[in-house]
Structures are given as C-alpha cells and as structure tokens.
Amino acid sequence: xxxxDNIQARLYVDDRCxxxxxxxxxxxxxxxxxxxxxxxxxxxxxYGFHREIDPPKAxxxxxxxxxxxxxxxxxxxxxxxxxxxxVDCPEAVAExxxxxxxxxxxxxxxxETEKVDVARKLAGILSAENRCASLEDCVAWARNLYEEEFxxxxxxxxxxxxxxxxxxxxxPFWGGVKTYPTEQRFDxxxxxxxxxxVTATALRAKTLGIAVxxxxxxxxxxxxxxxxxxxxxxxxxxxxxxxxxxxxGEDESNVSLVQEF
Numbered sequence: 542x543x544x545x546d547n548i549q550a551r552l553y554v555d556d557r558c559x560x561x562x563x564x565x566x567x568x569x570x571x572x573x574x575x576x577x578x579x580x581x582x583x584x585x586x587x588y589g590f591h592r593e594i595d596p597p598k599a600x601x602x603x604x605x606x607x608x609x610x611x612x613x614x615x616x617x618x619x620x621x622x623x624x625x626x627x628v629d630c631p632e633a634v635a636e637x638x639x640x641x642x643x644x645x646x647x648x649x650x651x652x653e654t655e656k657v658d659v660a661r662k663l664a665g666i667l668s669a670e671n672r673c674a675s676l677e678d679c680v681a682w683a684r685n686l687y688e689e690e691f692x693x694x695x696x697x698x699x700x701x702x703x704x705x706x707x708x709x710x711x712x713p714f715w716g717g718v719k720t721y722p723t724e725q726r727f728d729x730x731x732x733x734x735x736x737x738x739v740t741a742t743a744l745r746a747k748t749l750g751i752a753v754x755x756x757x758x759x760x761x762x763x764x765x766x767x768x769x770x771x772x773x774x775x776x777x778x779x780x781x782x783x784x785x786x787x788x789x790g791e792d793e794s795n796v797s798l799v800q801e802f
Contacts, residue, residue: 542565542566542567543566543567543568544567544625546603547599547603550739551567551569551588552588554588555567555580555588555589556585558582559582559589562582562583563582564579564580564581564582565579565580565587565588566578566579566580567579567580567588571600573728575640593613596618599612599613599616601621601698604616604617604621605617605621607718607719607720608719609719609720618692622690625662625665626665626686626744626745627744627745627748629662630662630666630731630750631666631748632638632664633659633662633663634662634663634667637663666749670704670725673745673746673749673751675745675751676742676751676752676753676754676771677743677771678733678751679740679745679746679749679751679774680742680771680772681772681776682741682742682745683737683741683742683768683772683774684727684738684772684777685725685775685777686741687737688727688733688777688778689778691724691725691727692712692724692726692727692780693778693780694722694723695722695723695724696782697780697782698721698722698778699722699725700782702714702715702752704721706765714741716751720730721754729769729772729773735765735768738769738772739764739766739768739797742768754767
C-alpha cells in the first residue's frame with residue numbers, strides 16, 4: 542500500500558509494482574472525497590494505465606504552505622497572488638461600485654465562507670491600509686506587500702513551528718518536502734527585489750487608474766530610482782504575531798467585514 546501525496550511518487554511506486562509484479566493498494570483523499578483501488582498483477586489494470594498527458598496541478602495547500610518545486614512557486618505567483626491582487630479584488634470592487642445594492646443582496650445569499658472571500662477581496666483595495674490614491678501610495682503598498690510575502694510569512698511559520706519542532710509522533714516537523722522558510726529581507730541593491738517592487742507598484746497603479754510619470758518604465762533606471770527613493774521613506778509594517786497562520790488566511794478583520802453584510 543502507498544501513502545503518498547503527489548502524482549509523481551504514486552506513478553513511481555506503481556511502475557515498480559508492475560516491474561516486480563507486486564499487488565498494490567492505492568488510496569487518496571481530497572477534502573471530504575476519497576478513492577481506493579486494488580491492483581493485482583495479471584488481473585487488473587495498474588494505477589498508471591490511464592495516465593493523464595498533463596498531470597493535475599499541485600493542491601492549493603501544498604502550493605501555499607509547503608512548495609518544494611519551482612512549478613509550485615510559479616503556480617503560487619500566477620494563479621494565487623497575481624490572480625487575487627490584480628484580477629479578483631478589482632473585479633469585486635468594480636461590481637460593488639456599479640450596483641452596490643444588487644451586490645450586497647447577492648452577498649447576503651452566500652454561505653459564510655464565500656462572504657469571507659468577498660470581504661477579503663473588497664478589503665484588498667478599499668480598506669484603509671490598502672487604499673491607494675497616488676504613486677507614492679502604490680509604492681508603499683508594494684513595499685509592504687514584499688514584507689508580508691517574503692519576511693512576515695516566514696516569521697509566522699517560525700513562531701508556530703520553530704526549526705526544532707516535532708510532530709506528534711516525535712519526528713521532525715521540518716524535513717523532506719517541508720523546508721524551513723528563510724526570510725528574504727528587502728535589499729535595494731538586489732535587482733530581483735527591486736524588480737518585484739517596481740512591477741508591483743506599476744500593476745497597482747494600472748489597476749486603480751493612477752497616473753504614472755512618463756519616465757516610469759520597468760526597464761528605466763530613472764523609474765527604478767524613483768521607486769526606491771519613495772520606498773526608502775515608507776513606514777514598513779512590523780511583524781505581528783497576533784493572527785495565527787492558517788491555510789485559508791482568514792483573520793479577524795475579514796470576519797468583521799463579513800458581519801457588515
């Protein structure tokens with residue numbers, strides 16, 4: 542029997558069982574669903590017989606909490622972070638502004654979990670800490686986004702599971718595909734850090750229709766220098782361990798927004 546959490550490992554075990562003609566009990570779970578199949582050499586098809594050309598993408602919990610492949614990082618950046626910040630949040634706010642009453646009536650009929658998701662999207666643009674009205678605001682937002690994504694998130698895991706944390710059975714919590722996270726403090730001399738700051742600023746300004754100086758281009762030294770100068774004056778938020786890390790990121794501020802619906 543296997544006890545694996547990714548397709549590649551399951552296929553590897555399946556291939557070895559076929560090679561050495563060993564029976565296999567293959568099982569898996571996803572949320573409240575589960576599956577189980579018994580493979581007997583010479584009597585049934587093997588697990589990989591109906592192998593998909595494109596294996597399914599990694600689960601959201603893996604991509605968000607314990608990525609261990611570069612593909613996971615790409616999926617997190619594109620399908621989760623970018624989608625949330627520059628597509629889902631603006632679309633929710635636009636729908637709300639176009640017809641507030643119709644939007645609120647629709648939200649009232651939603652389950653509580655969906656209300657939290659809607660509240661989070663609105664807060665991503667309308668809350669006081671995320672509201673932007675100028676290029677300077679966009680730079681401050683981008684600088685704090687960097688801190689949250691690459692510094693605070695690591696600190697949160699450190700506070701919940703120190704490097705020497707143990708599972709209930711006494712085995713190390715960190716190990717295998719779960720790598721102990723290391724914070725990446727912002728360095729204005731690091732081109733990758735600057736690129737993130739400049740790109741996030743430009744996208745935020747574009748999303749909110751904020752005018753950007755003509756010299757502000759991603760490939761412009763002058764534009765990068767302008768962003769770095771503004772960023773040097775930003776009051777970066779300090780790490781707060783008041784909220785517990787969770788797989789869905791729900792916190793008290795989102796819950797309070799939901800109660801307004």
